[in-house]
Amino acid sequence: MTVLAQEQEGGGNFLLPNLTIVIEVLAFLLILYVLRRWVWPPLSKAMNDRQAMVRRQAAESTEATRRLRQAEERFDSALAEARREAATIRDEARADAKRIREEMRVAADAEVERIRQRGEEQLxxxxxxxxxxxxxxxxxxxxxxxxxxxxxSLADDGLRRATVDRFLADLDQVPGEPRKAGAAGGAS
Amino acid sequence: MSPAVLLAAEGGEIHIGKHWTVSLLGFTLNLDTIIATLVAGAIVIGLGLWVARRASVGKPTKLQIAFEVTKEQIEQQVEDNLGIRTAPWVVPFAFAIALLILFSNLLAILPSEEWLPPPTADVNLTFGLSFVVMLAVWFTAIKRHPVRFFAHFKNPMAIIEEITKPISLSLRLFGNVLSGVIMIQLIILLFPVWLFWVPFTAWKLFDIFIAVLQAVIFTILTIIYFGQALAEESDAH
Known part of the structure; x- marks a missing residue:
């Protein structure tokens, strides 16, 4: 084997390849192999994983948006239901208050009437x-x-009683006096 | 060691296609191209392994994002031209081509034209890559539609097309990168020392654009060739 360093002064046509082309092809094939074997898989995996991550995040975002919309709809629905219920309760409370007030008023009137009647009877x-x-x-x-x-002396009881009765009868005749007791006494 | 493509010191001449070579069993090896290719390949593999080790789903690094964007763009191109399910291995294949060409081209921005020129300024790398590409394209076409593949060679223009494809693919890349190297040497030659750094820096920045553009073109054309080979309708040229 002869190895000789020299400068080639373009003795041959520089547009024609020499044995260097074999070395160049082998070098390229080596580079291709290394890239294909050790660089390409992790690079592709990282890109695929990122795409999967982006797709997953997009799906999660869509899902979150959907859930948010559902939650807002449930909130609005619950709010409307609560308002309806509050209105119902308020109306019922008003009706109850009115009814209770009416009942109490009737009861009070009855009590007043009862007390008044009792007082009159007592009087x-x-x-x-x-x-x-x-x-x-x-x-x-x-x-x-x-x-x-x-x-x-008014010894005669019969006479005396007649006199008293007549007096009382006259007394009953006085204007503004109730007739009931007098009438009862006068009639006897 | 004297410049690889430039002999500006004496006589103010620019020599194109000059390489630091070794002879092995009677064959010539362009040592500078091989070393530069290995450097670019080491950068690609190193960055790739660094990204692979730190690949994160939630907090990717900027380099990982750059790798992922490149991968996505290639996947999109493959999907548009032939469909990923048709030949899924085309994506990592084109990915490796894109990264190797990109970092090979980017070696042009280093001020190391004399001892570490961009390997894509040598036809050995560009022809090698286009050769691999066309072999893969033909292999895929024969595997999927063997009858159709051989049938379309009944048209002589198809034969010419299949020959010119790898040549144009490789020479386009080679010519663009080599022209950048030549431009740098011209700038050094034509401008005085106190001024040359201005166009020098400007062209180095432009080289970045060239590097990205040529890597994209080579990769897209590779995918397009796969798409043509796997097209449902046979192209009768």
Missing amino acids: ARQREQVTRQLRAELGGLAVQLAERIIGQ
Whole structure:
């Protein structure tokens, strides 16, 4: 084997290749092999993974948008439902308040009426009692007074009672006095 | 070591196609091209492995993003021209071609034209790549539609086309990169020392554009050739 370093002064045609072309082809094939074997797979994998990631993120974004829209629709629906329910409750409350107020007013009126009737009855009873007491006492007093005035005894019970009754009857005739007790006494 | 493509010191001449060579068993090897190819390949493999080791789904580095954008663009081109499912291995194939050509071209921006020229300024790399491309295209076409592939050679123009495809593919890349190298040497030759750095820097920046553009063109044409070979309708030229 002869190896000789020299300068080629273009002795041959520089447009024609020499044995260097074989070395060049082998060098290219070596580069191609290395790139294909060790560079291409990880590069392709990274790009494919990135594309998958982008697709996944796009899908997730679409899904998130859809979920957001659904949530907003549910929120709006719930809000409308709550408003409807609140309106219903408010109306019911107003109706209840009106009903309760009416019931209380009726109850109060009934109570007032009852108390008033009881008072009237009580007053009537007291009046009747007083009338009875007065009737008993006033008869005696009137007789005594009359005896003093006329100077004689009214011994006759029948006469005396008739006099008292007549007096009381006259007393009942006084204007503005209730007739009930007097009438009862007068009729006897 | 004297310049690879330039002999400007004496006589102000520019020599094109001059390489630092070794002779192996009677065959000539362009040592500068081989070393430059290995450097570009090492950069490609190094960056590729660095990206592969740190490949992240959530927090990709800028380099990973650059690799991914390149991969996506190639996938899109393959999908548009022949469909990824038709020949999915075309994508990493074109990916490797694109990266190797890109970083080979980008070696032109280094001020190392004399001892480390861009390997794409040598036909050995460009012809080698186009040779591999056309072999792969023909292999794929024969594998999928053998009858149709051989039938379309009944047209002599198809034979010429299949020959000119790899030649134009390789010479386009070679010519563009080599012209950049020649331009740099011309700038060094024609401008005074205190001024040459202005056009020198401008052309180095332009070389970046050329490097990307030529890598894109070579890769897209590769994919288009695959698409033509796998097209449902046979092209009768």
